[in-house]
Amino acid sequence: MITVRPTEWNGQIGTRQIETCQIAALQGASSATIQALLNDFAYRALRQGYRVAGVIELATGAADAGLRRRVVRDLSTGAVMSISQDLGQGSTACNLDPSGVIDACAAVERGIAAGADIVVLSKFGKLEAERSGLSGAFRAAIGAGLPVLTAVSPPMATAWGLFAGPLAQFIPADAGVIDAWWSGIRSGTLLSAAE
Numbered sequence: 001m002i003t004v005r006p007t008e009w010n011g012q013i014g015t016r017q018i019e020t021c022q023i024a025a026l027q028g029a030s031s032a033t034i035q036a037l038l039n040d041f042a043y044r045a046l047r048q049g050y051r052v053a054g055v056i057e058l059a060t061g062a063a064d065a066g067l068r069r070r071v072v073r074d075l076s077t078g079a080v081m082s083i084s085q086d087l088g089q090g091s092t093a094c095n096l097d098p099s100g101v102i103d104a105c106a107a108v109e110r111g112i113a114a115g116a117d118i119v120v121l122s123k124f125g126k127l128e129a130e131r132s133g134l135s136g137a138f139r140a141a142i143g144a145g146l147p148v149l150t151a152v153s154p155p156m157a158t159a160w161g162l163f164a165g166p167l168a169q170f171i172p173a174d175a176g177v178i179d180a181w182w183s184g185i186r187s188g189t190l191l192s193a194a195e
Contacts, residue, residue, distance in 0.1 A: 020184030021169040022142070025124065025152040025160060029173035031057075034151045035122060041149060041178050042075050042120045052076070053111030053141075054120035055104050055134070057083075072104050075120060076111030101133050108137035112144055118182075121150040129159035142167060147185045149178065 026034050039056045046052050055072040058080065070083045083100035112119060119141040127133025141148045142164075152160045152170070160168070171177050 020181060021167055022145070023148040023150065023164055023168035024171045024178070024181045025150050025164075025168055026173040026178070027152060027154065027157075027170050031123075031151075031153075034173050037173055037175060037178065038120050038122065038149060038151065039073075040175065041182070045118060045120075045182070046075070050117040051115055052118055052120055053108055053114075053116035053146075054118075054137075055081075055108055055122055056120065057122040072122060074104070074107045074111070076107070076114065076116070079107070081107065098132075101127060105134050105137045108134065109140045112137070112140045112146065116141075116144075116146055118185075119146050119148045121148060123151040123153070124160050124163065125153065125156060128163070129156055135163070138163070147182075149181075 026037065029037070035057050042052050042054065042056060052075045054075045056075065058071050058073055071080050072083055073080050081100060081104050083097055083104055108119065108121065119137070121134055121137060121141075123134075124138065125133065128135045128138065138148065138150075151173075157170075171181055
């Protein structure tokens with residue numbers, strides 16, 4: 001267990017014990033803040049010589065016709081991939097492109113197969129709860145015994161619990177807490193699924 005002192009977590013201020021589970025899921029901040037934290041962590045780990053597989057959602061600026069264009073960056077290669085589809089002017093339907101998400105998942109799986117020290121995935125969301133989206137990348141990372149850093153929005157917490165079970169923990173969206181979790185992983189204090 002790692003003791004951290006987040007400024008606030010789930011309405012409580014003070015010292016909190018953070019278990020070092022295989023998977024850490026960020027909560028407690030906006031999507032943009034969480035994606036920035038994931039991106040910063042991934043690039044620090046890469047600069048330190050760790051092999052990082054995964055995808056991070058990038059901010060794309062103004063939304064077209066009220067819908068935001070979504071792209072992800074493959075952390076293994078740096079390639080940027082669109083995960084949006086053009087539904088035509090005036091459409092208000094979800095523009096997430098299933099084939100783009102499949103391509104992103106395949107890129108992460110290739111990064112894992114090529115050798116990775118950690119996997120960073122933009123989020124576990126509705127598609128992953130339905131065992132689609134990046135769920136294959138999550139399974140590949142878990143199967144390879146790799147640590148995973150991701151994000152889970154509160155509405156997806158129950159589905160996340162069913163998917164990841166005792167391998168995962170929620171941690172606050174805080175760079176210091178992320179670093180403490182990663183330090184625990186590197187020092188070999190990873191909890192087994194039985195603990």
